[in-house]
Structures are given as C-alpha cells and as structure tokens.
Amino acid sequence: MQVLEKNPAVETRAGHCRITVRGRDGSETSFEVKRNDMLLKAAVDQGIDYPHNCRVGVCGTCKTRLVDGRVSPMVDLALSPLSNEQIEAGFVLACQAKVRTDLVLDVKLGNGAQLPVRTVSALVTRWQRLPGDVIDLRLKLDDAVAFNAGQYCTIAESGSFTRRSYSYYDVPAADGSPAGEVGFLVKRLPGGRFSEWLFAEDRSGIKFWVEGPFGVMGVDDLDRDGLCVAGGTGLAPILSIVGDRLQRSETARFTIVFGVRSEKDLFADTHLAELQAKAGDRLRVIPILSHEPTGSSWAGLRGLVTAALTPALGIDYRDTAAFICGNLGMVEAVERRLIELGVQADRIHADKFVPSGTP
Secondary structure (H helix, E strand, C coil): CCEEEECCCCCCCCCEEEEEEECCCCCCEEEEEECEHHHHHHHHHHHCCCCCCCCCCCCCEEEEEEEEEEECCCCCCHHCCCCHHHCCCCCEEHHHHCCCEEEEECCCCCCCCCCEEEEEEEEEEEEEEECCCEEEEEEEEEEEEEECEEECEEEECCCCCEEEECCCCCCCCCCCCCCCEEEEEEEECCCCHHHHHHHHHHCCCCCCEEEECCCCCCCCCCCCCCCEEEEEEHHHHHHHHHHHHHHHCCCCCCCEEECCCHHCCCCCCCHHHHHHHHHHHEEEEEEEECCCCCCCCCCCCECCCHHHHHHCCCCCCEEEEEEEEHHHHHHHHHHHHHHHHHCCCCCCCCCCCCCCCCC
C-alpha cells in the first residue's frame, strides 16, 4: 500500500497523478495512480480502504466529492445513483472516474472492512438444485481466504473467460480466520452464459478460480437492531450479515423480509432454519410472495416486498439499521419506502444486483 503523508517536496512520478484525500478533521492522505486509470480500482489495488461495493456505477457507495482536478466519468451521471444536488456539488463515482489530473478529494477512507483481494483456485464440492431455479454452489478453496460479512467475489470455471460476481452466504469466523470453503446461491437467468452452463449438469469436481473479496456491506453499530430486505438470491449476503451480527452482538435483533414470486420458489428453507436455530427469538423471518396464484393455500403475505414495510411490522424505523439486497429496481423502491418510514439514510446499506451486460 503506497500511502504518503502530505509533503510538498514529494514529486509525482512521470505519467502518474497525485490523489490527495482531505479528512474532515483537517488531515490529508495522498497516493499516486497512473494517469487514465480508474480511481477506485487504482486505490483498491494499492490496498487503500476506499468505500465501494458494486464497482459498476450502480450502488453509489463510492461517491466522492471532487474538490479539485479533473476526471472523465465513464457513465452518464444523469443515469447514475447520484442525485442532481450531488452532481451539482461535484460528486462523482470513483469506480467510473478515469483520472486525468492531480486530484483533491473529499471522501471518508477506512472503515475496517478492507481485506486483501486474492485469486485462488477451488473445487466444486456441492452442486445442489434448490426450488426456484437456484443452485447452492460450494467451493473448497485451495488456499483459505478471509472475507467480511456481506462481501462478494468473482468466480469462473478454470479456463473460461466468463466471470460472474456472487455474494458469500457463509458467516465469517468469529476470530477473523480465513475460510477454506465458501458458498453461493446462483439464480438461473434465461440466456445467461454462466448460469445456463452451471445448470446444464452437475458440476461437482469442476475446478474454479475465485477472486475477492470485494465490496462493503453491514457497516453500522453492532448492537443496533436490523431490518433486512432480500429479493430472491439477494438473501445470500443477508444470511452472512445476520449470522455475523448475531455472533458479534449479544442484544441485536433482526427481521428478514424475504421476497420471491411464489411458494414453489422458496429455495432457502434449510439455510433460514439453520440461522433461526442459532438466533432463537432474536430473529424473525417474513416471506412474501409477489405472484402466488389466487386461491392457493398460502396464508402468508402477498405482494412486493415493499408491501411488508409498514408501521404494523412492529419495529422502530427511526432507530434501525437496514440492509437491502436484490435487483436494482427492488432495492431502490425499498430505499424510498424506508426513508418515508423514518429510517435514516446513512443507516441504509444496499447491495444492488445488476445482471452482466446490463448498461
């Protein structure tokens, strides 16, 4: 990690730009990146604890105020998660900002979540079909890797250039020791190159490459109660976050609102039952079905996940931490609803899934 304290005598190397981050306490931290490199990738590659999650310009976690200097945005900011007010105030997305000159930035570095990104080989030890066109995929890593709750990695069959990102559903070890095996919930997407290949036949014993961990999720007061909203396989990082919080806090309680289309798509009964057994009365799971046939025997909630988010849920929205994982539209709708209910914006942590190839 090449981090330099402020020193006017230090010269930037040819072909590089100097990035200076100004802290709210008046401190300054600097590092170098090559001109025309992407700001976030260059920082993360140096081990700098830069806030980020999706890395594709969707989640907004890496939003950064540009105080001085010039970048080239690689996405249309009007289509980004930045508000008009943030754009006018000089905010950019670090993951989509190509560095053109020396920069002065206003962004909060360091939340204790940064772990070294590693690429390791792995072997498929579980390939299990679940309801709802989901595969429970487990990989035995040739070298153990540490990750934080809610993070994700990219995986690929050995020899293939088709790489996809998935969140770990495992709970990190309480002592922070690295994991020798990790699991993912993979939804079949019609026409999806990776998921269609994975579903075609049992892939047990196949060699994979795993790169990660990436992203930041679940950063909040450990003892604060949590409301988790998951759409489909967005449940994977929620399983990791809730399991981690339950073992690190003696008092925090959690509500999981889990949305799928119909009763036959409830793929996670086993995972949720295992989590419930550990949590006892500190966990409540509320499934909700958006397309359950009229007249079926389903006695639970029906509708979109936002239909479950009402005062009748019985939580203090003003003092809860929210964790939302699922497709882009669902997450944005839940964010809006939670703010209406009084959840503080800085206590909403979101992981927005975007299928590969989506502009």
